[in-house]
Amino acid sequence: MRRSFKHAALAVIVAGAVALTGCGSDSGSGDDTSGGSTSAPAVSIAKIGIAAPEKGNDYGWNQQGVDGAKAAAANLGAEIEVADGVGYDNVEPVLRRLAQQDSKLIIAQASGYNTVAPKVAAQFKVPTLVYDSPSATKAGEVADVETSSQQGAYLAGILAAKTTKTGTLGIVVSAADTNWFKMAGGFAAGAKSVKADVKFKMAQVGQAAYADSAGGKRVTAQVIAAGADIVFGMGDGASFGMLQAVETAKAPAGADKVYFIDVIGDKSPIDKKDVLLSSVLWDFTKVFEQAAADIGAGTFGSTGYEINVTNGISLLKTDLAPEDVWAEVDDAQAKIASGEIEVPLTPDQAAVDALIK
Amino acid sequence: MSEIFTTDVLTALLAGGILAGVPLLFAALGEMVAERAGVLNIGLEGYMLMGAYVGFVTAYHTNTFLGFLGGAAAGAAVSLIMVVLCIRLGLDQIVVGIAITLAAEGATALIFDSQFAESRPTLGATERIDIPGLSQIPVVGGGDTSDGSVFSQPPIVYIGLAIVVGTAWTMRRTHWGLNIRAAGDKPSALDAAGVSVLGTRTWATLFCGAMAGMGGAYLSITAAGLFEDFITQGRGFIAIVLAMLARGKGAWVLIGAFVFGISLSISDALQIAGVDISTDLVFMLPFVTVIAVLVVFGRRSYLPAALALPYVRGAR
Numbered sequence: 001m002r003r004s005f006k007h008a009a010l011a012v013i014v015a016g017a018v019a020l021t022g023c024g025s026d027s028g029s030g031d032d033t034s035g036g037s038t039s040a041p042a043v044s045i046a047k048i049g050i051a052a053p054e055k056g057n058d059y060g061w062n063q064q065g066v067d068g069a070k071a072a073a074a075n076l077g078a079e080i081e082v083a084d085g086v087g088y089d090n091v092e093p094v095l096r097r098l099a100q101q102d103s104k105l106i107i108a109q110a111s112g113y114n115t116v117a118p119k120v121a122a123q124f125k126v127p128t129l130v131y132d133s134p135s136a137t138k139a140g141e142v143a144d145v146e147t148s149s150q151q152g153a154y155l156a157g158i159l160a161a162k163t164t165k166t167g168t169l170g171i172v173v174s175a176a177d178t179n180w181f182k183m184a185g186g187f188a189a190g191a192k193s194v195k196a197d198v199k200f201k202m203a204q205v206g207q208a209a210y211a212d213s214a215g216g217k218r219v220t221a222q223v224i225a226a227g228a229d230i231v232f233g234m235g236d237g238a239s240f241g242m243l244q245a246v247e248t249a250k251a252p253a254g255a256d257k258v259y260f261i262d263v264i265g266d267k268s269p270i271d272k273k274d275v276l277l278s279s280v281l282w283d284f285t286k287v288f289e290q291a292a293a294d295i296g297a298g299t300f301g302s303t304g305y306e307i308n309v310t311n312g313i314s315l316l317k318t319d320l321a322p323e324d325v326w327a328e329v330d331d332a333q334a335k336i337a338s339g340e341i342e343v344p345l346t347p348d349q350a351a352v353d354a355l356i357k
Numbered sequence: 358m359s360e361i362f363t364t365d366v367l368t369a370l371l372a373g374g375i376l377a378g379v380p381l382l383f384a385a386l387g388e389m390v391a392e393r394a395g396v397l398n399i400g401l402e403g404y405m406l407m408g409a410y411v412g413f414v415t416a417y418h419t420n421t422f423l424g425f426l427g428g429a430a431a432g433a434a435v436s437l438i439m440v441v442l443c444i445r446l447g448l449d450q451i452v453v454g455i456a457i458t459l460a461a462e463g464a465t466a467l468i469f470d471s472q473f474a475e476s477r478p479t480l481g482a483t484e485r486i487d488i489p490g491l492s493q494i495p496v497v498g499g500g501d502t503s504d505g506s507v508f509s510q511p512p513i514v515y516i517g518l519a520i521v522v523g524t525a526w527t528m529r530r531t532h533w534g535l536n537i538r539a540a541g542d543k544p545s546a547l548d549a550a551g552v553s554v555l556g557t558r559t560w561a562t563l564f565c566g567a568m569a570g571m572g573g574a575y576l577s578i579t580a581a582g583l584f585e586d587f588i589t590q591g592r593g594f595i596a597i598v599l600a601m602l603a604r605g606k607g608a609w610v611l612i613g614a615f616v617f618g619i620s621l622s623i624s625d626a627l628q629i630a631g632v633d634i635s636t637d638l639v640f641m642l643p644f645v646t647v648i649a650v651l652v653v654f655g656r657r658s659y660l661p662a663a664l665a666l667p668y669v670r671g672a673r
Contacts, residue, residue, distance in 0.1 A: 214380075214588065221372070222625050
């Protein structure tokens with residue numbers, strides 16, 4: 001009896017290990033959707049594959065990537081294969097499978113894939129998009145995508161500075177992340193461009209607290225207590241906690257309500273208390289379509305791609321944004337696009353500090 | 358810098374410290390009892406995660422009180438795996454603990470996303486009890502603020518403090534406490550006295566699971582007001598360290614948890630104040646402070662001799 005009990009216990013452990021393997025790898029495979037051919041450009045690409053570290057419904061980076069790939073595939077009349085929730089530990093088999101299943105363009109939707117993705121691209125000769133790794137660019141195999149997210153954040157800064165009643169803006173980041181710092185700097189520059197005496201209260205939740213929603217709430221609550229009535233939050237999962245802090249906060253003196261500005265995705269569907277003032281949206285569709293076009297033209301990998309206010313970075317317009325302020329936002333967006341406004345690049349904390357202090 | 362010393366900011370600092378400290382308090386208290394009985398729960402993170410998930414879902418569908426009960430029950434249920442595999446079957450406590458953490462991480466993410474990935478529900482602010490008179494004291498009162506302060510907290514915080522006192526008393530003054538300590542220090546002597554070592558360790562581990570589950574539920578219901586994949590973010594492991602540094606003293610668990618929480622909150626405040634210190638150093642503050650406090654003041658305590666060792670009657 002005791003022996004069989006031990007065997008049963010071992011079976012439980014093995015089953016657990018198998019289940020874990022399943023959870024940690026390709027949980028999103030098989031999400032095949034034939035793209036409906038609409039006004040497809042003169043590019044023929046049979047299939048696009050995308051691998052994303054988290055699930056494609058996170059209201060953030062992964063969702064924007066997956067949605068962009070699906071939209072691009074639909075516009076190009078291509079099939080799409082989504083492998084989301086891949087994580088970072090066991091990426092190579094997933095990318096290999098995407099290549100072996102005839103993907104003609106693979107999108108490696110995480111800078112954490114920058115070591116593995118070029119290797120798989122070289123092995124299978126499949127054009128692959130990577131992020132923030134210009135040195136990986138190789139003709140026909142690898143092209144790099146850079147984000148000028150600071151441009152969208154600049155617009156958010158204008159909106160915030162024109163909307164704040166306390167004159168103090170909060171900036172909360174979940175981690176020491178280059179993209180977060182770039183946007184924090186853009187936000188500060190945009191706010192200062194229309195209100196020179198605006199004050200900033202900035203805090204970081206942790207070194208890599210992307211999913212720390214409790215930490216996001218704690219830090220945001222303190223930023224609000226320090227006088228911020230608008231919080232610009234960058235956090236992935238932690239941003240849900242930031243939003244929660246804004247929803248439950250007591251408004252600081254001088255303000256009647258606290259508002260939140262999000263990044264990358266659109267959290268409007270879950271904004272139950274009407275506190276989401278805006279969001280710096282990243283739409284990758286046009287970049288993916290351009291990559292497909294370059295594959296068709298035989299020029300893929302000869303240059304990198306940049307997502308900016310002309311092709312995918314924008315500011316979410318909500319009912320909370322005053323119309324007159326929005327006109328200024330539109331004007332600034334046009335000036336950024338034309339080069340009349342040059343948004344400063346702040347890739348680290350020191351550069352952000354120089355702007356906000 | 359001076360604007361950081363306003364009543365609102367200092368109140369928020371204390372509230373943040375309590376929010377950060379309470380989950381650690383529950384989990385570390387449970388782990389302390391289990392360690393005294395000779396069981397090392399590396400899977401504490403897993404108990405917390407399951408408690409956070411079940412607590413959140415229960416609170417979402419019913420009420421906060423049942424949410425905390427559900428979280429405690431879920432944590433205890435997961436700790437049953439530890440009971441069966443390690444205490445009853447004698448498997449390695451560290452290996453099983455790691456498996457529990459990983460399995461809970463995957464399972465909670467899978468189940469939560471299958472239910473709520475699109476809707477992402479949240480809970481409102483948890484109702485608090487204001488201590489009459491004291492809750493109106495500036496900074497420590499917190500009666501009219503969004504997150505309270507020392508004298509305006511949800512009932513679960515006061516219950517947690519009562520559990521700390523009760524546990525410390527039980528461990529020092531009762532036969533149960535003596536049995537638990539004997540199970541960790543000299544299990545063969547306990548066995549010779551006619552008390553079941555495995556039974557004692559089982560109850561200690563279930564208590565640990567329930568407390569960790571309660572800590573996880575606090576995290577999702579009160580501290581965050583929502584559930585997120587891997588919401589515990591390593592707090593279970595911090596609680597294990599706290600329990601080890603407290604070395605069997607309930608009061609030191611309490612002090613360690615709140616020193617850590619307040620230090621974390623101070624590190625936030627330093628950033629908000631714009632103090633020109635590297636964030637690398639700022640984020641070290643809670644860990645350095647807790648280690649310093651507990652090593653300096655708690656050094657006369659000790660770890661049980663039979664910690665993490667399976668008990669086999671007659672084995673040497």
